[in-house]
Amino acid sequence: MSPDDLKYESLQKILAVYEEKGRGESIAFLNWFLENIFRLDPVDADDAICDRPNDRGIDGVYVDHTKQEIIILQGKLKQRESTIGDAGLRELAGTISQFDTPQSVQALLDGGANQELKAALTRNNVKSLIENGYEVIGAFICNQALDANGMEFLDQDSSIRVYDRNLIASELIDIDREGGVKGTFSFDTSYVSPMVISTGTKAITYILPVQAVELVMLSGIDDGTLFSQNVRHSLGNTKVNKELRVSVLDKSEHENFTLYHNGVTILCKDAKFNGEAIEITDYVVVNGAQSISTFRKSREHLSKDLRVLAKIIKLEDSVLSKKITINSNNQNAIKPRDLKSNNEIQVRLLEEFKRVEGGEYAFEIKRGQDIKPGKKVITNEEAGRLLLAFDLLEPESCHQVYKLFDDKYNDIFARPAVTAHRILFLHAIMGRILTAAEGINYKPLAKYGLTRFFLLSVISDLMKSNSNSAQFLKEPRALFEAGTIQKFLQSIEEVLQSIVIDLNFEVESLGDQFDYKGDLKSPAKLRELRGKLRRSYEKDVARKKS
Known part of the structure; x- marks a missing residue:
């Protein structure tokens, strides 16, 4: 991400999903920040935010027990280009003064602040943590750049941290959530008519036996991009893979392969069937990495009789894609670690x-x-x-x-x-x-x-x-x-x-x-x-x- 990506016009699309929670733009920006820079789970990010009226200038509270810090969050999303001076930072310094002592925290709990803020302070045991020596830090999160006045103020007050557009851009690691192979590939269907299943408007599935000699020609096998959404790659010399290789080496078994193999699942953004071939565009294998990798290593032993049942699914729904990935992987038992591998x-x-x-x-x-x-x-x-x-x-x-x-x-x-x-x-x-x-x-x-x-x-x-x-x-x-x-x-x-x-x-x-x-x-x-x-x-x- 570049700092320019944090300009208001660019951020609008990114923040749309967060604004669906019924929050203002600045809180949506703070929510995005907590998930992508602080790396909080979406539930934890929501728990940290206080966005109701009368919040005493506090947009959120997060306790970092590792650093023994209580972080008071303030998010600002500015539509017009400007800079972060010292005015907003001075206001934040005044806000965190409410946490100077356990007694001042108790006064905040006894006062007229909104219940959501009070619940956050109580849930995080803020008063007790301050008694035990936790440091209170003010975090100012904004999509503008820090100017000289702001820098001068920070030099004088170490209790304030500023996450401006430059720091946020340098900290963010972009993730290619889609993965897979960009491009097209055609499977020969001259010898078979695929079964076609339409799942409403969400997906179209083509089910057919495809030749292993075609599967090994798919792009992205050697560098793993073909399997980038798979919860696991080829697991090496497992019992399943050993038996699979034995079947590949025995050509008399090739015609029986579809009888005892679970098949492969391929997701793609587009699939076109013309009677002689199915052409897929932008594809990824979410189940079958082990089989295809084994075929690739043994490609000199493959024959046209060795076919694998394939489900080719055309869809663009990322949520449905994740469900298909999880539920279609069952040749080797899935572990919780596998399910978090694309997290x-x-x-x-x-x-x-x-x-x-x-x-x-x-x-x-x-x-x-x-x-x-x-x-x-x-x-x-x-x-x-x-x-x-x-x-x-x-x-x-x-x-x-x-x-x-x-x-x-x-x-x-x-x-x-x-x-x-x-x-x-x-x-x-x-x-x-x-x-x-x-x-x-x-x-x-x-x-x-x-x-x-x-x-x-x-x-x-x-x-x-x-x-x-x-x-x-x-x-x-x-x-x-x-x-x-x-x-x-x-x-x-x-x-x-x-x-x-x-x-x-x-x-x-x-x-x-x-x-x-x-x-x-x-x-x-x-x-x-x-x-x-x-x-x-x-x-x-x-x-x-x-």
């Missing part, structure tokens, strides 16, 4: 990883994703576990992988703090933890799957309680940009050595009472053990042993 948050992270650290790392969001040789791979499944243990302090749930992309998904991923650098930061710490865990005397505990995540939560707890390290917890990107990440990790290694010594002591003291299989799944027992390790380490620091 905006995952795609943004995928794009971010291409830009950071010289593209050294690859972020895997789909099973069977094509990754260039030599890349260091971090899966979104591993990333979710790291974030769950470190940010949410829930290492006891890291073995329940289904939670990562189901009921815990928004808490884990849909936060502005979740960036490629944050995941790289946690991945690097985990590397040190794996080494340090070798020093755990009780080897069953050292090798237990949840132990590494518990240790990660201990590091998080220590960092949050230490003013020197808390800044890196909030913004780990700074360590990479300053080139000090390795120095920081060396410090982590020293901390871990001390923690492991104390952990060994605690385990030995508990003796048979320590049931690591049960205790590492108990939030209460983990809090207790984490507290002991933190207090022990803090004593070592006070004694200058650490």
Whole structure:
């Protein structure tokens, strides 16, 4: 996105869907911002917004627990070209003064502000969070550029942040939501008459057996664009794929292939049938990636007798397209991770990883994703576990992988703090933890799957309680940009050595009472053990042993 795309005329089309919620233009713009820049789930974005009269100058409230910040949101959408001076920023500074103390928050709750604002303050425990030291930040979101007067004001007041058109344009990662192959392709139908099904005005479906030798000629197989809307790519050497390849290699089985193969599903923007061929335009395969990839690898063994039942669906309804994608994938069991593989948050992270650290790392969001040789791979499944243990302090749930992309998904991923650098930061710490865990005397505990995540939560707890390290917890990107990440990790290694010594002591003291299989799944027992390790380490620091 360029800054010019944030001019009023360009924004009108983008904001149309948000204005359908019955909100004004500025609130619609704020809603779009929360979903695309703060990366909130649509429900969380709605929950953050307060858009009723008498809102005391507050358009929204969002609590970032990772950075321990209460962000007071104010959105401005301007139709005429102008700049952001200091006047609006001074007004916002006055607005956030209502949050100077717990008492002033209580006065706001007792006053005449609208109930939606009061509910948001109560739901987010704002008064209690201020008592516990959370910082209040004013966020001014506008589609105009910041001018010299505005910059001068920001230099004097660090409690105000401005997201102007230039910053928003630089932060936004555009996503090609449609995906697939642009162009046309023709399937021979001279040997068969397809069944044609019209689903009202929404879609037209052509069902017919197509030749595998034609399927392997589709564009986008090798680079994966043909399968970009598929919830998973080819899964490699699975049982299904092995059996599929055996059938392909045995030519006597080719004529029977349609009897036991589920077929492929192709979505396209247009399809024209002339009796001899079906020509499709702008197409994508949403079910059948494994089969087509296997055919491609074995194309020298294909024959015209090997046909696959194909559903070619002409439609432009993105919601219906998503439903077809989910419901048509059933050859290998779909996991919650598969269903989130095309989610905006995952795609943004995928794009971010291409830009950071010289593209050294690859972020895997789909099973069977094509990754260039030599890349260091971090899966979104591993990333979710790291974030769950470190940010949410829930290492006891890291073995329940289904939670990562189901009921815990928004808490884990849909936060502005979740960036490629944050995941790289946690991945690097985990590397040190794996080494340090070798020093755990009780080897069953050292090798237990949840132990590494518990240790990660201990590091998080220590960092949050230490003013020197808390800044890196909030913004780990700074360590990479300053080139000090390795120095920081060396410090982590020293901390871990001390923690492991104390952990060994605690385990030995508990003796048979320590049931690591049960205790590492108990939030209460983990809090207790984490507290002991933190207090022990803090004593070592006070004694200058650490």
